[in-house]
Amino acid sequence: MSISNDEVKKLGDLSRISVTDDQVEEFKGDLDAILAYVDQIQSVDVGDVEVEYLIKNVVREDENPSQPGEFTKDILKEAPDTQDGFIKVNKIL
Amino acid sequence: MGLSRLIRFSNMSIDLKNMTIKKAHTALSAGDFSVRGLVDAYLENIKEKNEDINAYIELFDLDDQINEAQARFEAGTATELTGIPFAMKDNILIKGQIASAASGILKNYTAVYDSTVIKMLKKEAVIFIGRANMDDAAMGSSTETSVYGPTKNPLDPTRVPGGSSGGSAAAVAMNGALVALGSDTGGSIRQPAGYCALVGLKPTYGTVSRYGLIAMASSLDVIGPLTKTVEDAKIVYDAIKGNDPMDSTTMPEDKISSISSEVKKIGVPRSFVDMDGVDPEVKSNFEKTLKSLEEKGYEIVDISVPLIEYSLAVYYILMPAEASTNLSRYDGIRFGLSVQGEGVDDSYKKTRGQGFGKEVQRRILLGTYVLSHGYYDAYYNKAQKVRAKITEEFKKVFEDVDVILTPTTPAPAFKFGEKSDPISMYLSDIFTVPANIAGVPAISIPKGVHSNGMPLDIQITASHFAEEKLFSLGKEIETL
Numbered sequence: 001m002s003i004s005n006d007e008v009k010k011l012g013d014l015s016r017i018s019v020t021d022d023q024v025e026e027f028k029g030d031l032d033a034i035l036a037y038v039d040q041i042q043s044v045d046v047g048d049v050e051v052e053y054l055i056k057n058v059v060r061e062d063e064n065p066s067q068p069g070e071f072t073k074d075i076l077k078e079a080p081d082t083q084d085g086f087i088k089v090n091k092i093l
Numbered sequence: 094m095g096l097s098r099l100i101r102f103s104n105m106s107i108d109l110k111n112m113t114i115k116k117a118h119t120a121l122s123a124g125d126f127s128v129r130g131l132v133d134a135y136l137e138n139i140k141e142k143n144e145d146i147n148a149y150i151e152l153f154d155l156d157d158q159i160n161e162a163q164a165r166f167e168a169g170t171a172t173e174l175t176g177i178p179f180a181m182k183d184n185i186l187i188k189g190q191i192a193s194a195a196s197g198i199l200k201n202y203t204a205v206y207d208s209t210v211i212k213m214l215k216k217e218a219v220i221f222i223g224r225a226n227m228d229d230a231a232m233g234s235s236t237e238t239s240v241y242g243p244t245k246n247p248l249d250p251t252r253v254p255g256g257s258s259g260g261s262a263a264a265v266a267m268n269g270a271l272v273a274l275g276s277d278t279g280g281s282i283r284q285p286a287g288y289c290a291l292v293g294l295k296p297t298y299g300t301v302s303r304y305g306l307i308a309m310a311s312s313l314d315v316i317g318p319l320t321k322t323v324e325d326a327k328i329v330y331d332a333i334k335g336n337d338p339m340d341s342t343t344m345p346e347d348k349i350s351s352i353s354s355e356v357k358k359i360g361v362p363r364s365f366v367d368m369d370g371v372d373p374e375v376k377s378n379f380e381k382t383l384k385s386l387e388e389k390g391y392e393i394v395d396i397s398v399p400l401i402e403y404s405l406a407v408y409y410i411l412m413p414a415e416a417s418t419n420l421s422r423y424d425g426i427r428f429g430l431s432v433q434g435e436g437v438d439d440s441y442k443k444t445r446g447q448g449f450g451k452e453v454q455r456r457i458l459l460g461t462y463v464l465s466h467g468y469y470d471a472y473y474n475k476a477q478k479v480r481a482k483i484t485e486e487f488k489k490v491f492e493d494v495d496v497i498l499t500p501t502t503p504a505p506a507f508k509f510g511e512k513s514d515p516i517s518m519y520l521s522d523i524f525t526v527p528a529n530i531a532g533v534p535a536i537s538i539p540k541g542v543h544s545n546g547m548p549l550d551i552q553i554t555a556s557h558f559a560e561e562k563l564f565s566l567g568k569e570i571e572t573l
Contacts, residue, residue, distance in 0.1 A: 003462070011458040014465065015417060016424075016438070018446030019454075030455055030515055031462065037516055038406040042471070046478040049485070058341035074205040080431035089426055090437045 003031050107134040109268040114325045117271060118173050121166055128163045128176035132220055135178050139222075139269045145250060148263035150183060150241045152223040153190065162218040174217040174332055180225040180264035180273035184307035185316065187211050187221060194307045195239040195260075196230045198423045198430045198448030208305020209340065210274065210316055210333045217332060222270050226260030229450040230420070231281060231309045233257050234521045235512070238452045243509065246288060249547060252506040255285030255521075261319050262289040272329055273319045278309050279408050280501075280525025282317045283537035287550035288506035290539040292567065293319045294326045295525075297557050298532035299344040301330075302337035310415035311342075313408075313529045323538065323567035330560060344558075354561035356569075359386060360396035360494030368402070370520065372504040378541035378549045379500050385573045386498075396490050396497065400483045404527040407483065409519060410463050410476035411530075416453075417460025423448065455515065480530050487531040491556035496566055498553060499524045501537035505547035528554050536563040538570045 012019035081088040162176035184194040186204035229238040236244040236259025246254040247267035258275030262285035275282040277295040286293025318329035425431035425444030432443040463472035512518040528535035541549035
């Protein structure tokens with residue numbers, strides 16, 4: 001099974017990565033080779049194996065909250081663009 | 094002048110090549126040398142070698158750390174790790190320091206909190222020397238994908254140090270730190286340890302907190318030590334293991350390392366070890382080690398783990414799937430690189446197009462593919478099922494044998510640019526990936542030398558929580 005150029009572009013769109021036309025060819029070749037390799041798992045008979053998910057409640061009690069603003073300054077310092085204690089984003093609508 | 098010459102003289106007399114945590118601790122306790130003397134000795138090596146080797150991408154301010162450690166010795170409150178110089182992989186957060194995962198997307202990111210392992214080590218007043226280079230976002234097996242340029246193997250600078258924890262391995266191998274922390278998703282601690290003649294431990298999944306580790310594939314990632322001896326790996330592991338309320342995947346305290354250290358029966362997955370593509374000298378070195386162990390009284394048996402050979406294929410579905418999800422957090426809005434485009438969507442695309450290196454993009458695209466509608470069942474779901482089967486096989490094998498022995502790497506460290514296609518690069522992790530798939534612990538022990546002069550290695554794998562078996566047999570292999 002081979003991936004098409006359009007599919008590579010679509011994957012770029014889905015994962016929000018700009019992919020140039022030159023890169024499309026290269027990624028296509030790489031992805032084809034990797035998929036051909038990993039396709040070997042198709043031949044494994046997994047029978048009725050169940051994938052176990054350990055589900056347990058790990059949520060702590062809602063107590064001792066951190067003080068409002070305790071981490072705000074440090075965190076906002078990492079944001080590329082801020083104003084009045086908010087993170088600024090591009091206009092969406 | 095007189096004093097500085099004296100200090101210089103005392104540095105020269107510290108034998109870093111054969112240094113261990115215990116030796117350093119004894120000497121620091123006895124006052125044979127000071128914490129500053131020890132650190133300066135490592136710094137001298139770094140000054141001499143790092144420009145060429147590129148193990149460190151930044152050195153931290155050390156004065157306060159040195160003073161704090163020395164004060165502990167004077168107050169009699171020093172622990173075994175106090176004053177011990179550590180190299181830290183660049184994906185482990187230290188509050189106030191840059192942690193970039195050697196990626197363009199995080200190049201100027203300053204950590205706003207301490208990872209749990211750092212918190213634990215700070216309690217012991219270890220010395221964090223600096224940030225160790227790594228592959229871009231921990232994706233690679235050679236440290237060639239780092240945004241800071243490749244790290245060279247100190248044992249032969251024309252060769253790679255392995256990866257992704259290549260900077261951590263090179264830092265210890267060039268005597269630029271006594272020990273290092275790395276992270277291992279598919280072999281990223283053990284393979285560079287093997288390439289640089291070090292001990293590298295990948296602990297049981299869930300025994301060391303991932304809180305503050307920049308995430309790659311969350312069901313596979315684990316932090317562990319790279320050291321010169323098995324004893325040192327054990328000391329560092331004991332210091333960083335433990336249940337952590339900040340990481341819900343850590344195990345209860347009573348389970349961690351709860352299995353006895355006794356090793357009698359060693360299993361060898363014959364068809365796996367004998368497969369094509371493994372260097373003949375790797376095979377003969379492995380057989381020689383088996384023979385020595387047999388002479389020491391260990392029982393060696395062939396075991397069958399038929400699905401183990403599918404581990405790498407499973408890995409290259411699940412790891413990119415998880416990575417593509419984890420790395421969706423890099424949006425150029427909250428932290429990290431931000432490239433403005435025309436509108437929101439274009440800004441995302443430009444930021445991620447420029448910030449991620451080629452290997453990272455490749456894996457995100459692949460992960461997006463295997464998770465996309467129409468392919469999810471054939472790839473992601475199927476891989477999850479094969480993973481469950483492989484884990485079952487491991488559990489069954491460990492009912493019969495105490496440990497599994499293989500080489501760590503199918504061939505010694507390769508030369509720069511030698512593996513240009515992704516698959517041949519990925520195959521260097523063929524022996525290390527199964528432990529991550531099954532979540533079991535594994536250790537790489539340096540053993541033997543290839544005719545090209547590069548070190549060879551042996552990997553021991555044990556059942557969940559049986560790190561003590563790795564240490565006891567590892568010490569035995571060290572002395573063979």
